[in-house]
Amino acid sequence: MPTPAASTAAIPVASRVHGFTYAIRNIVAEAKKVEATGRRVRYLNIGDPVPFGFHTPAHLVQAVERAMRDGQNGYGPSAGILPAREAVANDFTARGVPMTPDRVVLTSGTSEGIEIALNALVDPGDEVLVPMPTYPLYTAVTAKIAAKAVYYRTDPNHGWLPDVDEIRSLITPRTRALVVIDPNNPTGAIYPDAIKRALIDLASRHGFVLLADEVYGDLAYDGPTPPMARLDLDAPVISFGSLSKAYLAPGWRAGWMAVGQSPRMADLMAAIRKLADGRLCATVPMQHAITAALTGDRSHQVSFRQALRERATLTTDRLNAIPGMSCVAPSGAFYAMPKVELPKGRTDEDYVLALLRQTGVLCVHGSGFGTPASQGFFRVVFLASPAELGEIYDIMAGFTKEYLAG
């Protein structure tokens, strides 16, 4: 073959990237432009408690430090170090889901677990049921692997709960997984056991996997919500958790997945292990913090939950007082999903971008989580101090009044 002439054409990008969108971070580019003009930006877009003054518990930091000093800096087993997998398994067992360490895989945050599970489970053209609104990683990964995300609605008029009959009607022979996020990001909803049981029953009967995203499980304001898998120990459930939220260490990328004991998932477990081998292992020093977190003092969670409840109440009170805005009270986590009655022809993104450009307050539009753009939903992260949130909600009230008038 003759040597081609030198080319300056752009290197083409794989088509799978086009469907991969993650609004929570994508919108930061807009915020940076606003910051470049000298305006302060208040970042209410990312669910990271650390920049808002919630500190990683000292015994977790010490566990990582000690591991590094002790030379635990080499690769570890692909599934994760045994003491940490034992800690995860014992934690599930104590919460009513008998679990053995061989069913646990430690991952780079819940995110990697979600990606591995979907890759192990879903072929191109297969369907994954995801909530609307959803945490956007699910739709992004589903798009990347050329599968189809099928939204099931959750209803703000019913506390953002799903409708089991609607979900049943969406099941097809290609349905491979049902994503349940509880407590929920972005809505803050917690589903009653009856709904969770019905969803597990659907998974069991129809032979698909329930992906139980429990990253906020310990952040329900009334105390930890038990793992969904405990409602039916034989059901095909994979549970996901991490140190990111309830243990205040999102930057460590330390998470786990626990694959239920159902013999129906033996092949899937093997596939997950195979995929985990390819990425060698999750960060080893941080795995020592998983052991410390799940076997040690968790009293920080009590004050964290209190702080979140206070902010949730402030958020719903203040946003519901803004004419044209309504907000369902969250029951867990640090998100609320208010709705603004948009003037005809405007989108949620128009509102969020105008709010950012005029006031420096950065939220994420609901369509980034899958709600129709005309419905006017957007997500607020309420981790800032009550005093700062008060200021921000004053700013939002002033801006919204003008926006809706204009």
Ligand SMILES: Cc1ncc(COP(=O)(O)O)c(C=O)c1O
């Ligand atoms: C519902 C949900 N799942 C998963 C994740 C990813 O978390 P991790 O840091 O454990 O990867 C997040 C992060 O915001 C989330 O909100």
